[in-house]
Amino acid sequence: MNFExxxxxxxxxxxxxxxxxxxxxxxxxxxxxxxxxxxxxAKSRAEIAKLQQEQAELQExxxxxxxxIRNGIELGFIRMPxxxxxxxxxxxxxxxxxxxATCSQAQQGGSND
Numbered sequence: 001m002n003f004e005x006x007x008x009x010x011x012x013x014x015x016x017x018x019x020x021x022x023x024x025x026x027x028x029x030x031x032x033x034x035x036x037x038x039x040x041x042a043k044s045r046a047e048i049a050k051l052q053q054e055q056a057e058l059q060e061x062x063x064x065x066x067x068x069i070r071n072g073i074e075l076g077f078i079r080m081p082x083x084x085x086x087x088x089x090x091x092x093x094x095x096x097x098x099x100x101a102t103c104s105q106a107q108q109g110g111s112n113d
Contacts, residue, residue: 059103066096 069092072078081087 055103055106059100062096062100062103066093066100069093069096 069078073080081089083090
């Protein structure tokens with residue numbers, strides 16, 4: 001978005017009325033506010049890019065963990081506790097799957113810039 005405030009310069013020797021001076025002050029304040037908003041938007045975009053990168057790294061780590069656990073179980077290197085044994089190992093893969101689904105949904109929802 002481009003915002004522009006027209007500034008009127010009075011010819012030399014011309015005296016500005018109090019109303020004109022007030023309008024010039026308001027225009028300058030408006031320009032300063034717009035610059036502040038532009039800076040905030042730029043910082044927000046940079047923070048969003050950083051968070052998206054971090055999310056991608058976390059998602060990749062979760063995918064590796066999921067594959068490692070699945071392969072370990074299937075190949076017999078990881079022995080799961082009995083189903084009736086209360087153990088957090090039963091919840092690990094479902095939690096990883098849920099986190100990956102959340103990442104996927106966030107990417108689909110966040111692609112509308």
